Amino acid sequence: MNFGNIFKSIRKEHPKPAEAPAHWIKCKKCNALMYYKEIEANHYVCPKCGYHMRLNADQRIKLLADEGTFVEYDADLEPVDPLKFVDKKSYKKRLEEAKKKTGRTSAIISGSCEIMGEAAELVVFDFAFMGGSLGSVEGEKIVRAVDRALSRRGGLVIVSASGGARMQESTYSLMQMAKTSAALAKLDEAKLPYISILTDPTMGGVSASFAMLGDIILAEPDALIGFAGQRVIKQTIGADLPEGFQRSEFLLEHGLIDKVIPRRVLKETVGNLLAIFGKEVA
Numbered sequence: 001m002n003f004g005n006i007f008k009s010i011r012k013e014h015p016k017p018a019e020a021p022a023h024w025i026k027c028k029k030c031n032a033l034m035y036y037k038e039i040e041a042n043h044y045v046c047p048k049c050g051y052h053m054r055l056n057a058d059q060r061i062k063l064l065a066d067e068g069t070f071v072e073y074d075a076d077l078e079p080v081d082p083l084k085f086v087d088k089k090s091y092k093k094r095l096e097e098a099k100k101k102t103g104r105t106s107a108i109i110s111g112s113c114e115i116m117g118e119a120a121e122l123v124v125f126d127f128a129f130m131g132g133s134l135g136s137v138e139g140e141k142i143v144r145a146v147d148r149a150l151s152r153r154g155g156l157v158i159v160s161a162s163g164g165a166r167m168q169e170s171t172y173s174l175m176q177m178a179k180t181s182a183a184l185a186k187l188d189e190a191k192l193p194y195i196s197i198l199t200d201p202t203m204g205g206v207s208a209s210f211a212m213l214g215d216i217i218l219a220e221p222d223a224l225i226g227f228a229g230q231r232v233i234k235q236t237i238g239a240d241l242p243e244g245f246q247r248s249e250f251l252l253e254h255g256l257i258d259k260v261i262p263r264r265v266l267k268e269t270v271g272n273l274l275a276i277f278g279k280e281v282a
Contacts, residue, residue, distance in 0.1 A: 027051050043263045052220045052263055054200060056102075057109045057126035060159050064267050065113035065122060072111040074144055079106060079137045083170055091168040098129045106137040107162070110145045112152075116271020118278060119154040121145040125161040127201075132162035134206050135169045139176025142210065146183040155193040155274045156184075160211040164204015164227075177209035184213050193277035195270055198248065198257065200224050216273055217257040218266070219248035225257075 029051035196214025226246035
C-alpha cells in the first residue's frame with residue numbers, strides 16, 4: 001500500500017486552512033500583532049497605541065469622500081521624460097515600475113466629491129508611486145482641481161503624502177511649486193476654502209509650497225513633516241535638534257499647523273470646515 005499517495009489524496013481533499021501573512025499586521029510603533037480586519041475597521045490605526053499607518057490613495061478617498069460621490073478627473077495624464085534622465089535606472093523604467101506597482105500613471109488622484117454632504121475637489125497623493133513625488137503631471141492635476149473649484153464655487157482639499165519634488169524631472173518639477181502656489185492664490189482671491197491635510201510623510205518641495213498654504217492646515221498624529229531630512233539639517237547647522245521636531249505635534253505646538261486630527265474624526269472635521277466656509281462664501 002502506497003501511504004504517500006493516500007496522504008497526498010487526503011491533503012488534496014481536506015487542505016489545511018492557512019492564513020496568509022498579510023492577514024496579520026504588526027504595528028511599527030508598539031510591535032503589537034493584530035488581525036487585518038480589526039485594523040481595517042479602525043481606519044488602519046493601531047488600537048493598542050494609536051499609531052497611524054500609511055494609507056494609499058484609494059483608501060484615502062474611501063475615508064474622506066461620501067460613498068459613491070467621487071468622480072475622478074485627468075486620469076489619462078501621464079508624465080514624459082524630456083530630459084532622458086538616468087540615475088541607477090532610467091526615469092522611463094521607474095515610471096513603468098511605479099505604474100505596475102500602483103495601477104496608475106501618477107502620484108495623484110484628483111476628482112470631485114462630497115464630504116459630509118459638502119461639495120469639494122479632492123486631491124490625494126499616493127506615496128507608493130515614486131514616493132508621492134511632485135512632477136509635472138501632479139502639478140497640472142492640482143491646478144486643474146483648483147480651476148474646477150473656481151468654476152463650481154466649491155472648496156479644495158489636498159491630502160499630501162510626499163517625499164518632495166521629483167528629481168528625475170529637475171527644474172520641471174521645481175516649477176510645479178510656483179505653479180500650484182499661483183493657482184491657489186486665485187482660489188484665495190475668490191474667497192474659496194483650501195484645506196490642506198498633511199500625512200506621513202510630507203517633505204521637501206511639497207511642504208515648501210502648496211501643503212503649507214492651506215486656509216486650514218490639518219495633520220495626522222505623529223506625521224513626519226518638514227523640508228530636509230533630520231540628518232541633513234544636523235550636518236548643515238552642526239547642532240543637535242529637538243526630539244521630534246519634524247512631527248505634527250511639535251509643529252502644532254510652534255504654530256505651524258492648525259490642528260492634529262485623529263483619522264477617526266478627520267472626515268467629520270473636514271466636512272464641518274467646508275460647511276462653515278461655505279456659509280461665509282454664500
